[in-house]
Structure formats: structure tokens, C-alpha cells
Amino acid sequence: MYNKKTKRIYFDYAATTPVDKTVIDAMLPYFSQKFGNAMSIHFFGKEAEEAVDKARETLADFLHCKSDEIIFTSGATESNNLAIKGVVKSYWANPPAGGWKPHIITTAFEHHCVLETCQSLEKDGLAEVTYIKPDREGIINPLDIKKAIRKNTILVSIMYVNNEIGTLQPIEEIGKILKSYPVKSDDHGASKLKAKILFHTDATQAVNYFDCDVEKLDVDLLSLSGHKIYGPKGAGALYIKKGTPIRRITDGGDQEFSLRAGTQNVPGIVGLGKAIELVAQNAKRETKKIEKLRNYLIKKVLQEIPNSKLNGSLKFRTPANANFTFKDVEGESLLIALDMEGIACSTGSACSTGSLEPSHVLLALGMKAEEAHGSLRITLGKDTAKQEIDIFITKLKNIIKHLRKISGKVLEEYYGLK
């Protein structure tokens, strides 16, 4: 929806979404009327607990699991930290005889909260980690996961949809492969596999558009976040399949089946529940609408802007995402110029904004550092209108022409080149 008053266009729905009005309405009573602590055993507590339980059931229905397999957290970053560190912590709480170090498989283009969690475990000597590279289209090959399995592999963590380039990963296929472990026969050196391999997926960017049935996906752990799905910031969840060996990483009270201490954020949890309810109701219709707009956007950009390129597979991709590289254009300059024209996009994850590093996602795809510096991520949402895309294309054309002229001049002046 193009805001005529502010003349601003929001194309950064992957960074965060506005909270849906229905969600706000659902949350409001829990701030000052039904404000109890969900752990209190009196009326006010029970009222809050019932709301938390209802949200838990909504999430369980959506993910096709039991409600006591849902843990509410403060967001996907915490969920991902809990999933990975919690499994490793459980391992070290009862290390098997022989004292082997556990091994984790993840990808080179995960969100920072998975990557840095894995790196911190490596640094602390608590785990070995293999980082699998996607192909040039931004897709992980399930066979690469299979090949990476070692005797000490205890966990595989693969994102469902990449947050920068929007590519869809073959979670179901990987789930099937992992299900067959531990194996008895000699298979890729895993014949003496010492533990069941747990499978975690960060579904933060997938929930709006893809099936998150944990049984179909064959995952043991799944993370999601409220504020990417028109729900509130500060609310997320982790699905933990019953029987999964995991320990909490935040110590304290007995909340969330003793797997996450801290007073439950009741309004946030209620809002997350309502947001999931809306996804379940509207996903199909919205997916179609958004995909159509996104395809129009991609077509127009590639048509109208010379030397432009779409990053990542078009086929295996979330309908909301477009990610381009424009030759001889620096991403951050482009972003700032667009912002000055009232259009909000991003170069990649909001979490690493300000960093001067080129996108680790694009590097993982095999792009060179200077190319990876020049990307633009446009992510659409349920309020996006065709008119906004047309305005964007017109402005983008002018800006890129201008930036290329400058960059040409700079080259000319400094190096006598053109």
C-alpha cells in the first residue's frame, strides 16, 4: 500500500513487518486487564496461563505437533541459540564413554545467530562444525549434507528459507536422509555413528509462505519469530520434538516446561498466536498475490536496468524476495539513495547492518567480494501494491544511471579509465 501522505514505500518485510491490527487487538487486553503472571496460581495467573496455552495450541496446530512441544522465547535468535547450544549442552551433561567431541553440520549462509552460535561452540571447544556451501543458485545439495555426516555428528541445522536471497532449502529431503541414521551398514563412513542425528531448521523466513508441518519436514527442532509474520517483536518460539535431548540455556524459574526461564511475555505470546492464526487463514491467497507482484518486479528490473542480475534461484525461492546485483553500483550507496527517495530496502540482514563486510551469503554462492558488496534486497509483504513497484522501478533507473555516472567519473579521474 503506497502511503500518499508520507510518500514512503516499505520494501523490507524480511527485516520486520508491521503488526497486523487484529494482532494488536488480541494483545491489548493482556497489558492492563488480564495482566497476570502466567505462573501465578490465582485467578489473574490462570487467566494469563489460559491465553498462553491457547497460543501454544495454535502454534501446535500450525506445526502439526503437540502443544507441549512448543517453547516460547524472545525471538528467533534466542530460539536458534537454544536449539543448538541446548542440544550440545545436553550432550556434555552426560558425555558418553570415550569422550568424543560432538559434530554439527550447518551451512555457510545461515543467519548470523546460527553461524555465530556454532562458531562460539567451536571456540569453546564444545563442538566441531562443518559449514556446507550452497550451489551458485543458493541451494544446499542434500547429498552434501549426507557426505558431511561423521560418526560424531549429533545435529544438522539448515535454514528453511535464506533471509538474504530468499532461496528455499530442501528441508524435507534432508530430513528423510537424516531419519535413516544411525545406520547399521557401512555408509559414508557413518557405520559406527554414535548418536541419533537431530535436525533443526530456522524457519523464520518460511512461516509466511511454506508448509511448516514438522512431521512432513522430519525436523526435531524448528525456530520461528513473531515480527516476521505481522506479529510482535520480542516473541518467538522453538518447536522441540518430544524426547529430544536438550537443556535450557537461560536458568531460573520453571516456565516453559523448565526449558526457558523468565516471566512469559503474555501479550507477546498472544500476539504470536494470533499472527500464526492469520498465516494459517491467509497464506495461500497472499502467497499468490505477492508472488505475482514479485515476479513483475523482477521482470521489470531485469528489463529496465542494464547489467542487472537476480541472485539466487527463481524457482526455489520465497515469493516475497528479490535480490539483485547491479554492475558497478555499490549496494550501500544505492540503499541510501533509495531511502532519500522514500523507498526502504536493504542490502542483506538487518542484524549485520553497519558492518563493512561483504554479504557472507553472496560469498557463499561463490560471488566475488566486490560483487557481494553491490546487492540490493527487496522484500514484499501483504500491503505491497503494484503502484509501489512502478514508482520503485522509475526511481531505481534514475538512481542507478546517476551512480554509474559517478562511479565512471571516479574511475576516470583516479585511474584514467572508463
Next chain:
Amino acid sequence: MYNKKTKRIYFDYAATTPVDKTVIDAMLPYFSQKFGNAMSIHFFGKEAEEAVDKARETLADFLHCKSDEIIFTSGATESNNLAIKGVVKSYWANPPAGGWKPHIITTAFEHHCVLETCQSLEKDGLAEVTYIKPDREGIINPLDIKKAIRKNTILVSIMYVNNEIGTLQPIEEIGKILKSYPVKSDDHGASKLKAKILFHTDATQAVNYFDCDVEKLDVDLLSLSGHKIYGPKGAGALYIKKGTPIRRITDGGDQEFSLRAGTQNVPGIVGLGKAIELVAQNAKRETKKIEKLRNYLIKKVLQEIPNSKLNGSLKFRTPANANFTFKDVEGESLLIALDMEGIACSTGSACSTGSLEPSHVLLALGMKAEEAHGSLRITLGKDTAKQEIDIFITKLKNIIKHLRKISGKVLEEYYGLK
């Protein structure tokens, strides 16, 4: 405020408070209008970042520190986990030559999120911990802290106000003692003290009523929570004095000066800021009013109920708290009976509700298990009215009479005693 319609009385403000209307109004625009991700570099992001910065300044003013010494978290449990584990993590990131294990001093009656954090560090072999007992009045003797200091003591963590019995701890005095370390002279065996001793206080229950000037208190770390001060659940903060050796415990993006990864909960942070603003404006007036009501309540209970006893010092106590033991009355039965009459109180911390253990706080005061089972916590708030206390006293008298009759009968029937 006595709710005539529901006929319900809320006496559990220490478990959680209703969000103030002014706070809700401050938060609302950040859900769906100014909804940006505070890390995004475009207009929507800057708008959110400005709100976060403003809240940070409000907290810094309140605590008398610099705004970049404030880290926003999901609540006090996370703040306490970060303070304690973060300091220990920093120690182990660069352990000094000789490889000594760090030592922490805390109290036996801290909130579970401090106690269990310390216990988990002990279990993981990362720290030694001394748990200091309060006196029978529920006050920690600063000399006991001094005596407990070892050469390897790196952190002291003492709550400002106890959450169950409301007793005020001599934080300033302890701060002064710790400031003099490391010492050159031979002093309590600490002559070869190997590190500066950091001082952390969990101020969750203190913020409403006591001075939280971190300079006066001489603390390096201070935790607080939104939902105990008429702000939102899911929002808290940790003050970290500049230069404090600490590492983050949640890995991921660069939010909060790289000390706490995860998209900032902008509405929650804005709400926390507004709640602190209200405390700064109204604390003195409210403290007086609430203390008067609380003193009336204590006087009436001790007068009207035979064999009743106030737990914890009356002099060194938050104005909002009363905690009683009634002879021959089991706390949970009393709680349930009061709840059926529309009065919400608690036996202790909401975080350990459902636990059959006697209160660790009352045990730490030297009470016997059966006595510690029989406590009732009444915590008042800014909406409490005298009428509510009068209703409470009348109902409490009847309930206790009834419960004592039953317990007498039970004793008679089972043991032939009376």
C-alpha cells in the same frame, strides 16, 4: 483500586504489575506505524532506532550512567543470566596464567534465576560459588561478604530487595567494601587477590521504591525488568559499567553493542523507558502512600489474627511487601481459599509456583520447613486502596479460623492430638 464488578483484589504486584495506560499509549505507535527494525539503515529503521536510543537515555538518566552502558534484554532473568554468565565467560575467554577457577559470592535467598545460574556454573566446573545466608531478619551482613572474599573472587551478586520477604539489602555498604579490592595489604586472606571484584545487583524489586543510582551503589552491573514497574513483560535491561569484562551469551547480530543479539523489541523498550520515566516522576509520592497502606495492613493482620508473624525486617523493607506466617496454616491452602474469595496473593516467587519445596528464602532465614510452607506474601501497588485491605482482613480472619479448625480436626483424627 477495588474492582466492584469483578469483586477481585490484586495483592500480587511483586509477581507482575498491570501496564500503565501512559506506557501502553507510548508503545502503541511502534507496533504498526513506526514498526521498523532498529538495525535497518533506512527511514523506518532510524525511526525505531531513535525510539530505542531515547529509552536508553531515560534509563541512563534514572541509573545515573551513560546511555551506552544500558543493554536491553527480554527481562530480568535474561539480565541476571547475562551478568553472571557473561562475566564468567569473559574470564574463561582469556584465563590468566596458572588457570585458577573464578569464585562468585551470592546469597542463599536470591531469585531462582541468580541461584540456578550460579549452580549451573558450578556444575559445569566454570566457577566456585559461596552462598551467604541472611540473618533471621532477612538482611545480608556486609561483613559476611567481606569474610567470604577469596583470592579468586571475581564477582559478587546480591539482590537489592528480596522478592519474597521484601527486605532491603545494604548494597551501598557492600559496594564500598568491594571497591577497596584488590588490596595490597593482608586483609582477610585476600592479599593476593587476582582480579577486580565486580559487583552485580538484581534490582528488579527495588526500582519502584529505592534509589538506583549506580554510582552511589558502586555496582558494575544492575538488572531490572519492565513488568514489575507497570511496564511491559518481555522487556528488561542490564546496566554494564564501561570497561566491565563481559561477553554476550546470546550469539548473532550486532544489536545492543554486540552484547545481546536479536531484533530489538522496540515497543517493549519504548514501554520500559516510559515506565522508568513514570517511576522517576512519581516514586516518592507513591512510596509514601503505599507504605502507609502496607503498615496498616501489617498492623491489622498482627492484631486480628492470633499466632501470626511478619517475616523479615520491618525497618529495612520495600514499602510494598508484607509476608506472614500463620501458625498451623498451610500456605497453599490459604492462597487457594483467598483466591476463591477473589483475593490474589502468593506464597513466594511466581517463578517457582507449583513446586512443592518450601520457600528457599524462608529456609535461608533459619525457619523450619513446616513454617516455611505456611507463608503468605501480600504485595501492594499503586492502585491499592484501604477498602481492599479491610475486605482482605475480614476474609483472612474467617479463612484462617476455618483452616485451623480443619487442621485441628485432621490432627485429632490422625494422631488423637489437638
